[in-house]
Amino acid sequence: MVLLNHVSKLRLILIRFIFILIFLGLSLRGEDSNSWPQRPVKVIVPFGAGGGSDTFARQLTRVIKEQDLLSQPMVVINVGGAGGTIGSRRVRYARPDGYTMLMLHEGILTAKHAGKASYGAEAFEAVAGTGETAIVVAVKDNSKYHSLKDLMLEAKLSPNTLNFAANLGAPSHFIGLILEKSLEGAMFNFVQYGGGAERYGAIMGEHVDMSIFSVEEYLRYKDGGLKALAVCSAERHLALPELSTVSEQGFELETSNMHFWWMPKGTSQAIQKIMADVISQAMKSEDMQNFMKASWIDPVVMQSEELRGELIERDHIISKVAIRKVDVLPNFELWIFGIVAVLGLFAFDKKCLETQGEKGRLWNPKSCKVFLLTFVYVFVLSTTAISYPLLTVFFLFALGFIIADQKKVPYLPLSLYSLVLSFGLFYLFTRVLVVDLPG
Known part of the structure; x- marks a missing residue:
């Protein structure tokens, strides 16, 4: 009877969650290029304000607005950190509806070859290349x-x-x-x-x-x-x-350095073409030409096959260089955290053993297992490149296995629930809320 109740509850949750995903999928479909854009377009610059990339992006978007080249404004957002990879990851997981762009130079290529990111240019749609320095x-x-x-x-x-x-x-x-x-x-x-x-x-x-x-x-x-x-x-x-x-x-x-404009993988070719043409028109403006002349920037504009060829050539040159280990000072903060964490686990494990078999205590064996599982999950997620949804599937299944009576675990419903919830949350965070998560 208890097993049937578990199964019926999990089925009800699963059905509701599927309907939520279907609703989100229908409501977040990419719009037709004829009606794009209907709201401002975000341009993510993965560096702090005031730098060369930020200045160039703001100048170009200002020209686009002043000359009314796009029906909606382009809003520059600075998302710095980790050599540009935090900002690029945000765009990588954004909805491919044309409302999120990335402006990033060769850093998108070097980050992959340096091991800072697991992805490179292939994870985006290359829209345009502008300005050569x-x-x-x-x-x-x-x-x-x-x-x-x-x-x-x-x-x-x-x-x-x-x-x-x-x-x-x-x-x-x-x-x-x-x-x-x-x-x-x-x-x-x-x-x-x-x-x-x-x-x-x-x-x-x-x-x-x-x-x-x-x-x-x-x-x-x-x-x-x-x-x-x-x-x-x-x-x-x-x-x-x-x-x-x-x-x-x-x-x-x-x-040389060149500013490249990117959109999330899967963005409509028609939207990419509109945006590339808008950027090209802005680059030809007198205002932009004067800015580049004063900044000693060559007014180069690339798109389509020419742009793809340029990226392939640059990637080939970068790939031939081997990164060697650079001597840096030890990460004392990480060492201290590790020592404290190990000592804490020893102390916690001792407490678990002391209270084993005692009912009504907070630190019973089941609580210990949940704590340790959660600690391992967060630690692995933050220190490796393991995919968030894949790791979360195993975490949710193991969590359900620990919490439930192990002799009466509904394996199939629990597996489906873990699978749908983890990938559903990944979709919700990365596509709807635009929160950075490991791929």
Whole structure:
């Protein structure tokens, strides 16, 4: 009788949950491209406000609004952290209805090859590529190195002694790796620093020897004591005609930064085309052209096959560079947390054993099992790349198994309930509430 009651209750919950999912699925279907957009379009910039990417995105969206190129405004939202992966993950799990976009440079490629993310460009729809920015290698103005050749020879003769400021796993890191690969035996000691302002401060404070900057950043910091050794483009830059290229000094490195616009996988091709055309029109505007000229940004616009070819080429160059382990200070906070957690588990386990068989006590064996299961679930979820829905299925099933009388567990209903609830919650959080969860 108890078993039948369990089964009937689980069936009722399952049926209700299925109807909720069906309702959500019908209500959240992508709309027709003819009626898009009917509300503002969010543009996620996965970095803090005020940086190069943020400034570019806000300038372009302002032009689109002022010239009425889109019937709804585009709202820039800064979602920084983890080298851009928190913001990119949010867009990855957003509904593919055209109302959420991502503007992110090559960081979407480097994050995958550096192991910061399990996905890359293939997890998104590439809409457009806009603006190309040249890169320079720079040192402090009183540095003993007067050319890139001098610096590279030092990196070969004394490997790992030159400190290279870079955002580890980001494009600045990979450019350094490609550069050291151009001379056999050369090695830099990469030190974690974030944006251009941080890297400039590290050089001025003599915490590092070198780093890379966009041409606009370099010109901004030049009078503050920065000296460029080479430009990483194929030809000399108009803003720095006296500065030789990396290839002119005998090394292989031709690279630049470009802003790429992405939409969630599955977004309508028609919506992608509308957005790409809007971006292209805005890039041609006099206002945008003046902004890029003042910022020394090449007004490049790419879409469709040209864009896909560019991404394939950049990904190929990045993939050839192997990330090596970088020595960093131990994570003392994590060690302390681990020690406290282990000691806590020993103490808790002792309490469980002492109260075993005693009824009416809070810490009975069943409570201990639930606590330990929950602790393991949260720990595994936060420290590995295991999929949230898959892990949650096992967690819910094990939780139901512990709570129920193990001799009377309704296995099939419990399995279905765990499966539907975990994937249903994943859909609810990532598609409706747009909450970041492990894929």
